Amino acid sequence: MSDKNKVKPLVTPMRPKLGIFKFASCDGCQLSILNLEDDLLALGQALDIAYFPEASSDMREGPYDIALVEGSITTPEDAHRILSVREQATVLITIGACATAGGIQALRNWADVDAFKRAVYPSPQYIQSLSTSTAISEHVRVDFELWGCPIDKAQLLRVLTDLLAGVQPRLPTHSVCIECKRREIVCVMVAKGIPCLGPVTRTGCGAICPSMGRDCYGCFGPAEGMHEGPGLPPNTASLAKEFHQRLNLIPVEVLRRFRGINGAVKPFREESQAWERNEA
């Protein structure tokens, strides 16, 4: 995790060329770009948006100074296409849980994809799909990862602004709990006994779920650098034990907590697998 998110300062031309690419995803992160609203037109002035098929039929070829990549790799064709995106991009930034961690569709990684195909499609032989859904970083070098399902648009704006200014972008990696304390939100785990993933989840959303009276389900992926130090994974084991022993979750329920939107990313993946073994 730690050597990623180090972008070589971009030697930017006057108006850097931006390309936005989509792989397997729900389009929510691209929508977050369109949701910039007040800043969207300014962004269109500061950057030359050369490739953004969702928003423009003017599609120009690379190279691109910055490529934003949404979505995970789930088909042989896409595994090939990402290579050409990488080739054309100076800085490649993944946006969202799909591109950064494999996304919700990575739940297939624990299943028999052929059985999935048969369950969903009448003619499964037409389906070309890999047996896994993987993060972009498993295929090509990634310069910066933006977490979230969806990303936080303010974080995106900040990263782009930093890049334009030739500054190394940095985003906080501490847990959602700190955000709860800052905002004086009553802890749903302490007050209501709801199993919350906030202690091991990366900040970025501003603790949306606890502010809405419910548990965090980990959509910003694993936090780092809390008690463990920068770049180190969060203590998922201790939280899982808490869920099991104090909140009475049975092992399969603990497993499901970790196997969600970001289930394929290492700390969460390993924790869910540990409870799969407990279950057996």
Place this chain on the structure above:
Amino acid sequence: MSESKETKTRTIAVDLIARVEGEGALRVTVKDGVVQDVELRIFEPPRFFEAFLVGRHYDEVPDIVARICGICPVAYQMSAVHALEQIFAVSVEGALRDLRRMIYCGEWIESHTLHVYMLHAPDFLGYASAIAMAKDHPEIVTRGLRLKKAGNALMTLLGGRSVHPVSVKVGGFSRVPLRRELEGLKEELLWARDAAVETVRWVAGFDYPDFAQDYTFVALRPPDEYPFNEGPILSSGGVKISAVEFEHHFREEQAPYSTALQCRLNGASYLVGPLARLNLNHDHLSPLGKLALADTRLSLPLCNPFHAIVARSVEILYAIEETLRIIDRYEPPPSPSVPVTVRAGTGMACTEAPRGILYHRYRVDGDGLIREAKIVPPTSQNQRRIEEDLRAYLPSVLDLSNEQAAMGCEKVIRCYDPCISCATHFLKLDIQRDR
């Protein structure tokens, strides 16, 4: 794009349809001046939601299905919670029901405005994008962005955020707003209401191709309100059924020339979405909506797919007015949700996503775990109808260059605001992509 000189066979292709959500392509073959195959191809990778929902707990469903589509997450959440509530015999009434309508209004405002201003209007005014359009028409694009933002603000207040809201649950919400929080939105919504009236007027002034089609419209049709979450399913052909009977009449089939699933009503194509909804429910518009519609001088039923942008704009206005009405009568409910007792069973529900009816069916066991899931999104229902429109449209552009013909076809497709991301179960196609 290719044209073979030696034979009289001509292929018109759009390798990547722009300004739609998700990824799709179109291939048309013409032989001796006659249209042969029209294939709208969906190459959105399969994501298997219906498969991995199996084994999850029912209370996880709203968070999971929201991820099917970032553009209409509320629609997925609403169809899901209604189907699950049917199983548990839970009824959500009064203020909670109002809030559900309201968050859906937020999604309609946001999604419709995105399409009207950013994806569709550029076609009528001759721009590649709204950002390009902003150079000549800054005040219009700014109005669109502000209108869209009003929808987002509504979703954010009720759902925590506008993409993948977090508060929706079986039985209600995890948190409901205070009266004053809703009051705080009012001023902007009053501005938005005027902006929506202007939007209807603006789009009604566009130059529309003469292209009326013979559609079977399908929409929810509640007895006394414009549809969002409930109501029998009505077709202009006389079918009137409840969501429970959906699969008796609507079948997903595989066309012989295409591998994508297409839904048919008793074997034939049909149309869902704003045009269908407006044609079947215009009498439920409020007086202002009726006035704005009358002001366009278009006569009902609207049978031209290009007029969908007008229907969409009228629905933005409706959603804003409905929100204002709900704010005025809002009394916070005693609890943000009603209690739920788990029991085994099967439930079906249909709600009105911005792009048309969205059907969900779930089977749940006694532990509240999902045993089976079926989801039929609007784009799969409209797909067949889009192809038929293209078939009818193509003769009028066959004399043009391939490039211009392809551009025309793309415009027809964009009228539908197809949301290809909602590819819960489109088939993956093996196609060559020119990139």
